[in-house]
Amino acid sequence: MKNSSQTKRIHAPRLAPQYIETIQPPLYRASTIIFENxxxxxxxxxxxxxxxxxxxxxxxxxxxxxxxxxxxxxxxxxxxxxxxxxxxxxxxxxxxxxxxxxxxxxxxxxxxxxxxxxxxxxxxxxxxxxxxxxxxxxxxxxxxxxxxxxxxxxxxxxxxxxxxxxxxxxxxxxxxxxxxxxxxxxxxxxxxxxxxxxxxxxxxxxxxxxxxxxxxxxxxxxxxxxxxxxxxxxxxxxxxxxxxxxxxxxxxxxxxAHIELRYQQQSRSTQDLLHWLKQQSEFQQVLHPSNPLSAGHEFWLEVCQDQQSAGLVSVIFQEKYTLEDIRRFCDALQLFKLGFSWGGPVSLVMLYDLKGMRSLEHPHLANGFLVRFCIGLESSQDLITDIQNALQTL
CATH class of the missing domain: 3.40.640.10 (Type I PLP-dependent aspartate aminotransferase-like (Major domain))
Structure with a gap:
């Protein structure tokens, strides 16, 4: 059957072989899928x-x-x-x-x-x-x-x-x-x-x-x-x-292919940051499952046999700091970007007021504004320096 040029553009008369071996599998984009019969x-x-x-x-x-x-x-x-x-x-x-x-x-x-x-x-x-x-x-x-x-x-x-x-x-x-x-x-x-x-x-x-x-x-x-x-x-x-x-x-x-390498790296960087954060007087609490002073630490030890953890750590500031103080601190950070989510290459920060976020009593948590750090793939020492500089605004 002889087809017009318009039809030939849709139904190509010649098609390259579709199956080769590659490192990444072929990408299929489809709404309609053609049945053989x-x-x-x-x-x-x-x-x-x-x-x-x-x-x-x-x-x-x-x-x-x-x-x-x-x-x-x-x-x-x-x-x-x-x-x-x-x-x-x-x-x-x-x-x-x-x-x-x-x-x-x-x-x-x-x-x-x-x-x-x-x-x-x-x-x-x-x-x-x-x-x-x-x-x-x-x-x-x-x-x-x-x-x-x-x-x-x-x-x-x-x-x-x-x-x-x-x-x-x-x-x-x-x-x-x-x-x-x-x-x-x-x-x-x-x-x-x-x-x-x-x-x-x-x-x-x-x-x-x-x-x-x-x-x-x-x-x-x-x-x-x-x-x-x-x-x-x-x-x-x-x-x-x-x-x-x-x-x-x-x-x-x-x-x-490299999720485990990234997870391990961010886990190590978080531990570096955690060790430093616990020594800073501006914080009442440093929250992370691997911190013996954090609630649920014993349950983390029980389940996470390799003692790995995601790159998240939260701090609760001393009560003397106001919301304006904490906002000024967050705005002063250079490497930590204000944003939700985590797991990417860029470190993130977000501030929270726990009032209204919980329906039960939480005596294990201090009063004060909370900031959550999400650790990316930057040097842990550079991230520590960034926080240290921002703390000067307080």
């Missing part, structure tokens, strides 16, 4: 491990990254979402219905709590708050369907009593889900973190942080070991039309 259309099913039917379901690029994230976290199945928060919301949507109860730690990631409050107001989901340092404060009922865990907790970085909390949840047959962004699949194994081989049911990860490593990609993941749980999440994933960019997946794929 009608039999292929009818043979597929949405539960297939690799359902090549439409771009939202997956391409070789997205499935390759999902498999690598599952491997990183020691899971069997992985679903990708456009952000860490989207991954959190996927879990809530899949497992919570009207009248169901969900328990969350008092130091939960703020936007995650905002979504649960929306489910509470709009659909009657019951939201309970527990103290992550005291497993007795977690009191499940017959309505409890989900237990959220964060290790370490948001902003104040308490490491939870992971062992006893998961034990109690399993006794009551409650699904456990861990925000594992801090551990990144490297600090500890979420699916085998104790001598008794305890495991969470679901691990959520903001790939925006360490897997991306560049501060330029938004993505999240949900990893499971059990096929039944995966299918429940997969059905909601498809129903909500959740999908990710092939280009973004390819970028994260490249960064995964």
């Amino acid at each position: 009608t039999q292929k259309v009818f043979d597929r099913h949405w539960t297939d491990r690799y359902d090549y039917s439409y771009g939202t379901h997956g391409t070789p690029t997205t499935y390759t990254l999902a498999d690598k994230i599952a491997q990183l976290e020691n899971g069997n199945y992985c679903l990708l979402a456009p952000s860490g928060l989207s991954a959190i919301n996927l879990v809530n949507s899949a497992f919570l219905q009207s009248g169901d109860e969900v328990w969350v730690p008092d130091n939960i990631y703020g936007p995650g709590m905002a979504h649960l409050n929306y489910l509470k107001q709009s659909f009657g989901v019951i939201v309970r708050v527990y103290d992550p340092l005291n497993h007795h404060s977690f009191q499940p009922t017959a309505q409890t369907k989900l237990l959220w865990l964060e290790a370490a907790g948001s902003v104040t970085l308490e490491f939870p009593d992971l062992v006893n909390l998961v034990k109690k949840a399993k006794q009551h047959q409650i699904t456990t889900v861990l925000d594992n962004t801090w551990g990144a699949g490297l600090a500890f194994n979420a699916f085998d973190f104790s001598d008794e081989h305890l495991s969470v049911d679901i691990s959520v990860h903001a790939l925006t942080k360490y897997p991306s490593g560049g501060g330029d990609i938004l993505m999240g993941s949900v990893v499971t070991q059990e096929h039944k749980l995966h299918l429940k999440l997969l059905h909601m994933h498809a129903t909500q039309g959740i999908s990710v960019s092939g280009d973004d997946c390819a970028q994260i794929q490249r960064s995964l």
